[in-house]
Amino acid sequence: MYLYLNLPHWCTDMDKYDKVIDLCKRRGFFWPASEIYGGVAGFLDFGPLGTMLKRNIERRWRETFIHKNHGIVYEIETPVITPSKVFEASGHVENFTDVIVECTSCHKKFRADHIIIEQAGEVPGIEGKTAAQLDEIISTNHVVCTECGGALGKVSNFNLLFKTNIGPYSENVAYLRPEAAQGMFTNFKSIYTAMRERLPLGLAQIGKVARNEISPRQGPLRLREFTIMEVEFFFDPKNPTCTLLEQVYDKELRLLTEDLVAAEKTDPIEVTVREALSERLIKSDWLAYFMALSTDFISELGAPHNSQMFVGKLAKERAHYSAQTFDQLVKLDRWGWVEVSGHAYRTDYDLSRHQQYSGQDLGVFRKYDVPKKTRVLVAKPRVDLISREYQSETGKILAALKSIDAASLRSKLAAGNVVVDGSTIRPELVEFMEKEESVTGERFIPHVAEPSFGADRLTYLALECAYNEKGDRTILSLPRSIAPVKICVFPLVNKDGINEKAQAIFDAIRSDGFIADFDDGGSIGRRYARSDEIGAPIAITVDYQTMNDDTVTIRDRDNWAQSRISARDLRSYLKEYFCIR
């Protein structure tokens, strides 16, 4: 009856999230920031293993989205602190807010526009209303607290941007960026020029962003400061074909299309990229291409194919500049379907806004294959006759005539005299002729497809997917490509020169560039258990046989199988095992 006393901690009633978080703290992956002062919600400190894991995920993302597409996609780096103007242009200062209204008696908070629609019905253009306008609507429609019927207070805006000042001048307002995207937009034109004016062009960034969330929960999944990995992919809307599509045509995507979402379905359909595009389920080739890369990338981190899907956002749910948005969701144990990336077709919204706010020309020139020749009607005033008749008025009359469209001027004069700027013009004072003009191209603002990932969420995702228990032991089956420690080296016993031999092999492995641990403490079983728990894919054990024939055992983390190989072949074995060329 006392069977349950003195059970180790991992037998207690914890769900997978708790177990992963517990492991992260114990083994040094991550934990709440500023913990010695009580911690603060929405911030995370990464320890040695967590930092290595996160960097490996970032590196694999960089390889997948940037290096694989080198020549088209380039990584850049821009500051976190960004002048106010940038976010005024992007719309964040105005729109990255929630309109909140609080009940004066029970202090519940509501989103002001939602509670109005709920009680007063649809209000046209409610999204653009100011707080004062919403106050007005609340009082004229007698909108009250849904919970207790109490009176509502004043509507206020809560902006999710973190605010700061640049230098000692308080009027020099800046914000911490809430997305890295704006740095790509503000630099687009100069990079486009520097990279020899080629489209398509992708700009990518991996960096910190900050959002002052009202109430962050869910540990590493919702942070106030986190690492974002984004590509802003610029292309010509009149030439939207993805040149890399054949690489991914047959990849399967699990899609919950906008139609399915509207019909309140929850099971995605499975289609190839080819089908998704031919049936117009995805409206942009490039969006589809990045969605295919994302599926592979998330799979590589350990998420099974059938716990992933892309969910289409309905028109009313997505930002007004977006022609189409898919969220990529992965199913987690406690939290259910969680967004790990967003794929938005942002059109030309951002560049157009920055063009407007900065006064800089952010468009590019599209040359026609053959110059367009058009015949245009030109009005030619008879300057000699006009000047003789009107003398000093001539200049004014010529300017006035120039401002009138040639075709309409001709039809008016055909009907008789025309009064221009107070002067009467007789038909014979203007001649008309047709002229041929050649136009070599046109200017346009590129469109943008944006895949965007949260690195911290992905780190948690990889840990949760890797988390396994075998009997009373924990095994972190992290994919080889991202496991922080690749190899653990153990002497089976610490005598008869075995330790020294193991140390020599360990040194050789490290000098080949592998991150490896050496452990000679405690029993061999304990050391295997420790290396499993930090997710080292293989352990190399030096035993008595090594001393005779120079072979070592290689022990697999996931199935505990052992094989012997010659120490001489270790280097090439490891390079192949970890796919290092």
Added chain:
RNA sequence: GCGGCCGUGGUCUAGUCCGGUCUAGGAUAAAAGCUUCCCAAGCUUUGGAUCCCGGGUUCGAAUCCCGGCGGCCGCACCA
């Protein structure tokens, strides 16, 4: 932000109702050594908690009261 539950070594937990016997017990993890021919074995030793923070009540507070912070859940909110 609101409501509920909660906060004790790195981790999990006993003790909290009914204040003193708690200079806070256990397990596990960690470190040093012994042992050990392959999966958290065993033995010895060691370090580590002013009981989330602040205030109050009391002769005396981990324990009672108030405030704050943090966590989880629900509501609300949110890429």
